């Protein structure tokens with residue numbers, strides 16, 4: 233367990249009804265042991281099932297947090313959201329849409345399925361669509377593309393000491409045959425170019441970015457704040473693309489739970505296989521939950537419960 237030194241002093245956490253509600257939720261669900269840690273990537277199987285953090289960042293910079301908010305873990309699929317925004321900036325909406333659709337699948341995140349008529353992967357939140365998205369990052373070579381991607385993540389996270397977990401990267405790289413097969417299939421259909429191995433490596437690198445729950449809440453708050461990091465004031469993504477990002481999060485962010493999530497929680501969100509979930513309350517707050525125990529769809533069990541209760545209690549559902 234690497235613990236990055238806290239960026240904020242715990243005494244700055246604001247005492248409020250919202251904070252006490254988070255404390256109560258944390259207490260209530262800490263003892264819930266349902267679900268399993270992900271095992272299909274050998275390095276992820278080592279995750280500690282007891283870890284559990286909830287963090288929320290308001291657009292005025294107030295921080296609410298409880299539990300393991302400074303424990304580092306790999307961002308996994310949550311990265312897909314931010315890379316999608318970057319590629320929209322790099323290539324423009326029309327070009328990206330010609331290579332990656334925006335239709336939910338109802339299938340598992342790793343389904344080997346492309347749209348029958350257009351041959352596009354269905355959306356940028358499933359693995360196939362995320363790999364195609366990553367392949368569109370601009371740069372003269374692999375190093376420049378990686379560095380541009382890390383710079384993008386830095387703008388969202390708001391500090392400079394970010395890095396990639398090499399063990400998880402190597403673990404994915406040596407076992408990710410299914411992702412590799414999908415990349416080749418998409419190349420066959422002209423959805424990704426000939427630099428297949430480079431795209432796959434970059435995709436595994438983005439999944440292996442280390443973040444903590446507090447970082448994720450800042451990233452969510454940046455999306456809630458029209459692309460401007462509320463802590464640093466830096467523009468992380470062009471504001472005109474935030475609605476594209478939030479729309480696909482809303483319809484596709486929770487995989488084959490997306491429909492029920494939209495119905496119950498009613499907010500754009502994205503989960504990852506290491507146990508993180510980000511939730512965006514537009515113009516209000518960014519929320520992140522971290523707990524590695526997953527349900528059969530790959531969403532954090534405690535994370536889903538916490539978000540359902542938060543949405544219901546504070547009336548956060550968009551409709």
Ligand code: DON
Pocket residue numbers: 307308309310341359404411436439503504505506529530531
């Ligand atoms: O593509 C993979 O297998 C992982 N690197 C990312 C998967 C992920 O987080 C899907 N999530 N639920």
